[in-house]
Amino acid sequence: MGYLIKILLFFFLFLKLLCNSFELNAQNYSCDLYGSITTVDSVVYTGAIRWNNEEVFQTDFFNSRKESNAYLKYLDPLEHQKTRVKSRKNYWAGFKFVRESNDNDWQTKYSRKFQCRFGDIKSITVTGRESVDLELKTGKFIQLKGGSNDLGTQIWILDKELGLLKIDWERINVINFFTCSDNNCQYFGNPIYGKLISTKGEFVGFIQWDHDERLQTDFLDGRSVDGEVSIAFSNILSIQKLKEGCRVMLKSGRELDLIGKNDVNNNNRGVIVDIPGVGRVDFSWEHFLSLKLMPLPEKIAGCMDQFPNSQRLYGTVYSNAGRIYKGIIVYDLDEAMDSEILNGYNDKIEFFLPFRNIKIIEPKAFNYCMVELKTGQKLYLGDQADVSEQNAGILVFTGINEYSFLQWNEIKRIDFE
Structure with missing residues (x-):
C-alpha cells in the first residue's frame, strides 16, 4: 500500500504544476448554472439556477439512479x-x-447510480416526486428515479426581473440549461478557489467545503471563545485544522480558533477539490490539514471547454486470453457515455473522474485497478464497483449486431479513444 500512496503523492504534486498551465483569462471564466424553469402552469422564469442552496456550477454533479438497465x-x-x-x-x-x-x-x-456534471445536461423534465427525464446536450434521454436529494427538492432561480425565487419541485415541469446571452446577468456568487494541503500532498482547484459551501458568499460556521460566528469565505485567508476545531486566519490579519460546528470539527463531511480537465477529489477530514484561499489565477481553463457534446465510449479491450475487441464500450454494464463518471477510492480519498478524461483502465487485482488519465497521471483506485471485482463486466459492440461480454477477471486492459 505504501507504493500506492507514493503514486498518489506524485499525482498531487503533478497536479500542482498542471493547475498553473491553463490558457484562458480568469475574467472570462464563467461556470455558473443558468437557464429557465417552466412551471406546470407554463410560467417561465429565466436566470441563474441553484439546486436548493447546493449545486450552483456546471462542474457540480447531478446524482440519481437509472430506472432500468437496457444492456x-x-x-x-x-x-x-x-x-x-x-x-x-x-x-x-x-x-x-x-x-x-x-x-x-x-x-x-445491476442497478447503478447515475452521475454526470450539470454542464453536460440540456434539460431535466420532472416526471414524478422523485423521477425525471434527463436530456444530455446530444438529445439522448435518460430516465432516472431517486438515489439522492437532487430529486424532490426546491430549485432556486435569480429571475431577471423578479429576483430570487425558490420553486417547489412539484411546481416544476422542465428545467432548461443554456448560457446567458448578455453581459448583465446576475449570478449567485464567485467560486471558492484555493490550495488544499493534505496528508498526501498539495491540491489546487475549486473548493467545496463540508460538501456544501462552494461560493465566496457562503459562510463558515463555528464557535469562538466569545460566541458563535459565521464568516463569509470571501473574508478568509486560510483554515488550519487543530486537534479540536480549526484556526481561521482572516484577510485582515485577525485570527480565530473555532470549535463546535460540523464546518470546523471531525463531523465535517469532507473537502472537495475540483480540477478542470481532471475531475474532483473528495478528502475525508482525517486527510485534511489546511486550506489557503486564493484568487483565481490570471490564466485558467475555460469552463465550457470541459463540456463538449457527450460521445459514446469507444476503445479497445484486451483480454487476459490474448483476444482484442475494438468498438463501442459499455463499462460496468452501465456507463455508455463519456460524460458519465468513474468512482474509486485510494486510502479514503474518493475520486470522481469523467470518462472523457480517462485514457486507460487496467485491472490489477480483485479489488483495485490502475487508471491513467489523458493528461498522463496514473491513479490506483479501488473499493467501488467501477474499479473492482464488483464491476458487472464490459460489453463491446464490435459491429452491427456483433458484441462480446467480458467479466472483470477476463480483462487485461481497456484503452479509450
Whole structure:
C-alpha cells in the first residue's frame, strides 16, 4: 500500500504544476448554472439556477439512479441464469438458505447510480416526486428515479426581473440549461478557489467545503471563545485544522480558533477539490490539514471547454486470453457515455473522474485497478464497483449486431479513444 500512496503523492504534486498551465483569462471564466424553469402552469422564469442552496456550477454533479438497465438483454442467457442461481444462495449464521429470484432481482443486482456534471445536461423534465427525464446536450434521454436529494427538492432561480425565487419541485415541469446571452446577468456568487494541503500532498482547484459551501458568499460556521460566528469565505485567508476545531486566519490579519460546528470539527463531511480537465477529489477530514484561499489565477481553463457534446465510449479491450475487441464500450454494464463518471477510492480519498478524461483502465487485482488519465497521471483506485471485482463486466459492440461480454477477471486492459 505504501507504493500506492507514493503514486498518489506524485499525482498531487503533478497536479500542482498542471493547475498553473491553463490558457484562458480568469475574467472570462464563467461556470455558473443558468437557464429557465417552466412551471406546470407554463410560467417561465429565466436566470441563474441553484439546486436548493447546493449545486450552483456546471462542474457540480447531478446524482440519481437509472430506472432500468437496457444492456441486460445483451447478456448470454446462460450467464443470466448463472447469475440468478448465484444470487439465490445466501448465508446467515453459518446456514445456507435459498430465496426465489426473478427479473426484478436481476434489474436490482445491476442497478447503478447515475452521475454526470450539470454542464453536460440540456434539460431535466420532472416526471414524478422523485423521477425525471434527463436530456444530455446530444438529445439522448435518460430516465432516472431517486438515489439522492437532487430529486424532490426546491430549485432556486435569480429571475431577471423578479429576483430570487425558490420553486417547489412539484411546481416544476422542465428545467432548461443554456448560457446567458448578455453581459448583465446576475449570478449567485464567485467560486471558492484555493490550495488544499493534505496528508498526501498539495491540491489546487475549486473548493467545496463540508460538501456544501462552494461560493465566496457562503459562510463558515463555528464557535469562538466569545460566541458563535459565521464568516463569509470571501473574508478568509486560510483554515488550519487543530486537534479540536480549526484556526481561521482572516484577510485582515485577525485570527480565530473555532470549535463546535460540523464546518470546523471531525463531523465535517469532507473537502472537495475540483480540477478542470481532471475531475474532483473528495478528502475525508482525517486527510485534511489546511486550506489557503486564493484568487483565481490570471490564466485558467475555460469552463465550457470541459463540456463538449457527450460521445459514446469507444476503445479497445484486451483480454487476459490474448483476444482484442475494438468498438463501442459499455463499462460496468452501465456507463455508455463519456460524460458519465468513474468512482474509486485510494486510502479514503474518493475520486470522481469523467470518462472523457480517462485514457486507460487496467485491472490489477480483485479489488483495485490502475487508471491513467489523458493528461498522463496514473491513479490506483479501488473499493467501488467501477474499479473492482464488483464491476458487472464490459460489453463491446464490435459491429452491427456483433458484441462480446467480458467479466472483470477476463480483462487485461481497456484503452479509450
